[in-house]
Ligand SMILES: Nc1nc2c(ncn2[C@@H]2O[C@H](COP(=O)(O)OP(=O)(O)OP(=O)(O)O)[C@@H](O)[C@H]2O)c(=O)[nH]1
């Protein structure tokens with residue numbers, strides 16, 4: 001599958017930069033390109049300069065709203081981010097059309113941090129314009145949710161997050177939710193490092209994108225996962241995760257005949273990778289609320305069989321009984337078994353509903369301060385009250 005990736009704002013730009021690195025890796029190690037182009041869009045010159053892999057020319061690092069912000073960002077005012085994106089949308093689209101692989105693009109992938117100003121405001125706007133202009137081409141949004149401490153120290157965080165979530169949900173084909181807080185592990189301060197988080201966000205996409213682009217016959221699986229399977233799976237709220245089991249080196253006296261114990265170990269290695277993928281999903285969700293799921297098993301060909309693939313499917317089905325499950329295998333020469341998992345069409349997510357509820361409370365308080373009265377409302381009414389930035 002070939003994606004055209006656009007990062008908006010600092011967070012989005014850095015994640016897009018990670019995708020650019022993944023693409024380089026795929027090019028060097030697997031001889032394929034999975035991205036049709038990678039771009040970063042920002043109102044802040046310094047943020048654009050800090051990127052590493054995205055090409056440095058002005059058509060790939062696109063500065064918008066320069067007259068209005070003097071290249072210094074919008075300072076968390078997402079309404080301004082949305083306004084600038086609306087004004088400069090032609091500049092963005094003209095630039096991305098120059099991508100060499102533009103006409104091979106299967107889908108657009110837009111990334112942004114929900115709590116900031118530029119990315120949060122611009123992502124919904126650009127998604128809407130791309131949908132209108134490239135009818136039939138899916139647009140997927142990657143929305144990064146803030147760390148817990150950002151929510152408690154800055155009220156704008158909740159408001160921006162709620163408006164960004166609502167806006168992207170209304171226009172994108174699917175919204176990948178990435179919860180920064182989920183990547184924070186208590187005992188290892190290094191996990192707070194944004195670079196580490198970004199690498200973990202992008203990594204699960206690697207095999208998923210490569211599998212369908214593979215042309216060497218020995219790396220083509222018996223059940224190839226291609227762009228069609230992915231597009232059919234992605235809709236609405238979505239999460240992604242990856243898991244891995246290492247293969248131990250075989251002792252030399254092990255003969256070529258494999259007995260039933262080896263078989264069992266093979267299955268358990270794949271199951272272990274699947275369990276890890278589930279526990280490493282990009283946001284906490286309730287699997288029983290999942291409408292569609294997809295998994296990819298990437299491993300040496302001798303480690304894979306239809307039995308194992310089926311076993312993984314059965315395990316997933318028991319966990320997410322209401323989901324339509326698609327799957328694929330991708331044989332690679334490596335010393336590990338990888339599972340990539342996507343869960344999509346998720347009905348409701350507690351943390352998202354909480355953002356909406358808290359934002360409504362904030363709006364009511366703001367209105368009360370302006371003398372417009374405070375009333376309690378039901379959730380459906382409140383959802384309507386969250387402003388849309390499109
Ligand atoms: N995972 C991850 N989150 C990030 C990164 N950079 C910022 N964030 C998060 O994104 C939010 C802030 O958004 P930014 O992208 O910095 O804001 P912006 O879009 O540049 O908007 P302005 O700076 O206000 O113009 C916060 O919740 C940060 O925790 C990053 O590299 N990785």
Ligand SMILES: [Mg+2]
Nearest residue numbers: 010044047073
């Ligand atoms: Mg910024």
